[in-house]
Amino acid sequence: MKKITCLLLLILFTLPAFAQVNSQTNTETTLIFVRHAEKQDDGTRDPSLTEIGEKRAQKLSELITSSYNVSAIYSTGYKRTQQTAFPTSEVLNLSINEYQLSNPDSLIRSIIELHKGEHVLIVGHSNSTPTLVNAAINENRFEKLDESVYDNIFEVNIDETGETSVNRYTYWTQGKE
Numbered sequence: 001m002k003k004i005t006c007l008l009l010l011i012l013f014t015l016p017a018f019a020q021v022n023s024q025t026n027t028e029t030t031l032i033f034v035r036h037a038e039k040q041d042d043g044t045r046d047p048s049l050t051e052i053g054e055k056r057a058q059k060l061s062e063l064i065t066s067s068y069n070v071s072a073i074y075s076t077g078y079k080r081t082q083q084t085a086f087p088t089s090e091v092l093n094l095s096i097n098e099y100q101l102s103n104p105d106s107l108i109r110s111i112i113e114l115h116k117g118e119h120v121l122i123v124g125h126s127n128s129t130p131t132l133v134n135a136a137i138n139e140n141r142f143e144k145l146d147e148s149v150y151d152n153i154f155e156v157n158i159d160e161t162g163e164t165s166v167n168r169y170t171y172w173t174q175g176k177e
Contacts, residue, residue: 072114072121073089127145129145
């Protein structure tokens with residue numbers, strides 16, 4: 001009886017430690033990359049979104065908030081990327097972290113370190129979004145997006161060993177609910 005009690009106490013005290021170690025090593029980081037929504041053609045370097053772009057940003061927010069548990073949002077400082085990220089940041093009550101693209105590899109490493117085991121939304125441009133996805137998967141797989149493409153989402157999953165997988169899909173085709 002004494003051996004059984006000791007064994008039960010040993011299991012009782014080591015089980016929480018085992019569960020804690022197991023939960024710490026069983027983390028997957030998800031980076032969700034999107035290009036900004038449709039922008040105005042106003043001749044400036046920093047245009048706002050069009051009405052369709054605002055609708056797309058809203059649809060993106062609905063998708064992101066219903067499909068992911070996003071804990072951080074990153075965007076370049078341009079109006080169109082900030083406006084694309086804004087509906088999601090508003091619903092989740094998260095600030096938008098501004099990033100520069102001077103060193104994509106370093107940026108991605110920093111985001112992964114800061115948000116290990118979390119879901120992060122990263123809003124960029126037709127050229128920077130594939131660049132950042134490539135940095136995250138450590139492979140040169142994706143080319144610059146065509147200027148007419150606004151509906152791509154790249155979901156990069158990074159497991160606890162650093163192995164990556166990427167899914168590319170589209171969301172909300174303009175005018176189709």
